[in-house]
Amino acid sequence: MICLNLLLFQNRKYFTGGGFALAEGAKVSGVSNWLKGQMKVFDALPHMVVVFIVGILSEFLTNFTANVAVANIVLPVASEMVNNI
Numbered sequence: 556m557i558c559l560n561l562l563l564f565q566n567r568k569y570f571t572g573g574g575f576a577l578a579e580g581a582k583v584s585g586v587s588n589w590l591k592g593q594m595k596v597f598d599a600l601p602h603m604v605v606v607f608i609v610g611i612l613s614e615f616l617t618n619f620t621a622n623v624a625v626a627n628i629v630l631p632v633a634s635e636m637v638n639n640i
Contacts, residue, residue: 574623581628591632598636609633 581587597605609629616625 574621575627577620577624578627581624587628587631590628591635594632594636605636609636 594609597608600608613625613629616629
């Protein structure tokens with residue numbers, strides 16, 4: 556039982572670290588800036604619709620990548636959208 560708990564802890568640590576690495580890669584490669592530019596078309600929509608779209612986008616992305624990576628990619632984009640409104 557102790558070995559299983561240690562194994563699960565190690566996997567969680569690598570998964571979280573991998574999420575941070577993926578998020579940093581998205582920043583360095585410019586994917587975050589590209590996504591920011593693509594979401595500017597939503598500026599004309601009502602705020603609740605934009606919140607719904609960002610939520611659905613985040614939910615979709617978490618099916619393929621780590622939650623940490625999605626949060627580090629989507630939250631700066633969403634904050635930039637709020638600053639532009």
